[in-house]
Amino acid sequence: MVKTENIDKAYEAAKQRYAEIGVDTEAVMKQLSKVKLSLHCWQGDDIHGFLFPGQELTGGIGVSGNYPGIARTPDELSGDLHEALSLIPGNHKVQLHAIYAVTDKKKDLDELEPEDFKYWVDWAKQEKIGLDMNGTFFSHPKVVDNFTLASPDKSIRDFWIEHGKRSRAIANYFGEELGQQSVNNFWIPDGFKDNPIDKATPRLRLIDSLDQIIDKKYDEKNTIEAFEGKLFGTGIESYTVGSHEFYQNYAISRGKIWTIDAGHFHPTEDVSDKFSAYFPFGKGLMLHVSRPVRWDSDHVVIFDDALIRITRSLVRDNELSKTNIGLDYFDATINRVAAWIIGARATQKALLQAMLAPIDQLKKDELNFDFTQRLAETEELKSYPFGAVWDKFCEINNVPVGLDWMNNIRQYEKDVQFKRDTKNSVTV
Ligand code: RNT
Ligand code: ZN
DSSP states (O other), X not given: OOOHHHHHHHHHHXXXXXXXXXXXXXXXXXXXXXXXXXXXXXXXXXXXXXXXXXXXXXXXXXXXXXXXXXOOSHHHHHHHHHHHHTTSSSOOEEEOOGGGOOOSSOOOTTSOOGGGGHHHHHHHHHHTOEEXXXXXXXXXXXXXXXXXXXXXXXXXXXXXXXXXXXXXXXXXXXXXXXXXXXXXXXOOOOEESSOOSOSSHHHHHHHHHHHHHTOSOOOTTTEEEEEEOOSOBTTBOSEESSOHHHHHHHHHHHTOEEEEETTXXXXXXXXXXXXXXXXXXXXXXXEEEOEEETTEEEEOOOSOHHHXXXXXXXXXXXXXXXXXXXXXXXOSSXXXXXXXXXXXXXXXXXXXXXXXXXXXXXXXXXXTXXXXXXXXHHHHHTTSOHHHHHHHHHHHTTSOOGGGHHHHHHHHHHHTGGGSOGGGXXXX
16 A cells, blocks of 8 residues: 555655746646546447347457456446546546447337436436447448448438437437536448548538438537547548548538547557647547557557647647547456556546646747757656656545555455356357
């Protein structure tokens, strides 16, 4: 166990060091406690959901690993989410996918209603958290030849349009019931493995489908739609209908939100450079914080350079209030609850480090073309004692400090996760 007196001593010293450069650690901790992360429910059960047991995962996304303790029921998944939330400082949100509906009779994606999510709303009320939404446009027989909303087949499009409309009614219900806006994220897997002849028409079909979905007006206090592009996916390497430019333009022209998934770009692209180019035109941003590794876009988020660049841009350019930060990755080679905690805590640490900087002073140096000062200062800042402030932040938010949260996980595995009968699991 990390000793309280050591946390406090280190924090007092850190507070002084930051005060010397004009940074108020108390104010920064307050600022950090206001940033909500949206935890992605699908990390807990390898994106299976509850609507279609045994359904194969499609859409070019894949989960590898078979660490014991996967959640198989709504109670197991919500219990695991509760465990994760209790080990992450602050108050957060959870993002659901349509396939996580809890229904008494079998229902298809074009039949879902708000009441099919009552289970989650009741749970969210207990947890005092908000819910975000995602339509599920994959892992379903009506994804035909990698096409959904942009399919040339009208009956396929109509099925998915209806699903999109239903997802909006559900997100609106989340907002109404929980008193905070529910972001409804749209990602579709449509595209071609090999070079298409016609790159234009599928995009026009997608616009038409999306326009039909968003036709009905909902109060934005309750819900707003976000649209997520991708460079490519496995199986659609040559052409993605919903590319980044497509959705950025779509979101701007329709007064909606653009989603940037940090794993969806070419590896040398700096995602953090995109926010300030978008915000003068766009209403808001949804982030899927993820970590690309070679061809995979969904490794567990860690405190790496790409993440630090993202949080620095959000903080320095004052974009946090217009940005919804969600997590999106899946790893079944490690404890799935720990995966949530590692990614969430890494994101918060990166935000904290970005906030612990004399930003106004740095901006002045830049305005004065004092690039020497700017570079020297930003380099020194990297080894300032932000870890001591992070520990204090955990302490005052009543979550374990340092690695202590792993004791909770080891206990939770023993008491809960390892007792689950994996023989009955749909992943076997
Ligand atoms: C896929 C997108 C999408 C999914 C989730 C499960 O490439 O990133 O956000 O990961 O909807
Ligand atoms: Zn994503």
